Amino acid sequence: MNRQAIGGKCALYPSLTTIVGAEVDGRPNWMTIAHVGIMNHAMGEFPQYLSIGVHPSHHTSAGIRAHGEFSINIPSRAMLAETDYVGIVSGKNTDKSGIFPVQNGKLAHAPMIADCPISIECRLAQTVMAGEHEIFIGEVAETWIDEKCLTEGKPDLKKVDPILFDFTRILYWSLGEIIGKPWNAGKALKNRER
Numbered sequence: 001m002n003r004q005a006i007g008g009k010c011a012l013y014p015s016l017t018t019i020v021g022a023e024v025d026g027r028p029n030w031m032t033i034a035h036v037g038i039m040n041h042a043m044g045e046f047p048q049y050l051s052i053g054v055h056p057s058h059h060t061s062a063g064i065r066a067h068g069e070f071s072i073n074i075p076s077r078a079m080l081a082e083t084d085y086v087g088i089v090s091g092k093n094t095d096k097s098g099i100f101p102v103q104n105g106k107l108a109h110a111p112m113i114a115d116c117p118i119s120i121e122c123r124l125a126q127t128v129m130a131g132e133h134e135i136f137i138g139e140v141a142e143t144w145i146d147e148k149c150l151t152e153g154k155p156d157l158k159k160v161d162p163i164l165f166d167f168t169r170i171l172y173w174s175l176g177e178i179i180g181k182p183w184n185a186g187k188a189l190k191n192r193e194r
């Protein structure tokens with residue numbers, strides 16, 4: 001292997017392409033966010049936290065700050081054009097509220113996209129500045145999933161068909177194949193005699 005140093009670049013891609021929803025001036029506003037972090041992950045244990053890295057200039061940020069609530073929606077590949085669109089125009093000068101059908105859930109100010117296979121309602125728990133970006137850390141309040149995307153009661157990524165984001169080459173990707181089982185694929189090495 002011939003490895004080159006390419007500078008201190010964030011090469012942690014692909015990441016998941018999401019659409020964040022918030023209420024701004026009484027209307028839902030949507031923006032594409034591909035820098036989402038999973039915090040305090042657990043299988044069914046609460047509280048669980050998700051973080052989004054957002055530039056403070058975005059219109060959506062004002063709604064998150066004002067109401068302390070937002071949603072994270074996972075679009076499928078079929079929604080690629082709309083997903084990209086809400087990431088290239090701003091609610092500051094374009095009304096994006098009618099782009100998606102809205103679903104309201106448990107929280108009063110975290111509009112969700114009814115068309116997305118998965119939506120997560122978040123209550124703002126903490127805000128941290130990291131350089132140029134505001135990191136909104138949300139406590140998960142409720143998660144919604146299209147029944148058609150469940151297999152044996154669990155979200156099935158093949159059915160969700162999410163959009164993956166590559167910031168290094170500026171590309172969207174789709175999911176590949178299942179290649180193994182976590183906490184299992186390494187067992188052969190663990191048991192191998194040394």
Ligand SMILES: Cc1cc2nc3c(=O)[nH]c(=O)nc-3n(C[C@H](O)[C@H](O)[C@H](O)COP(=O)(O)O)c2cc1C
Nearest residue numbers: 031032033034035054055058059060087089090091
């Ligand atoms: C694929 C994609 C991913 C993006 N990811 C982020 C992100 O993680 N953080 C961010 O601040 N902006 C991100 N953006 C830019 C915002 O979505 C964009 O500036 C949007 O127009 C903001 O909308 P608003 O001003 O209505 O809130 C992304 C845009 C695209 C197309």
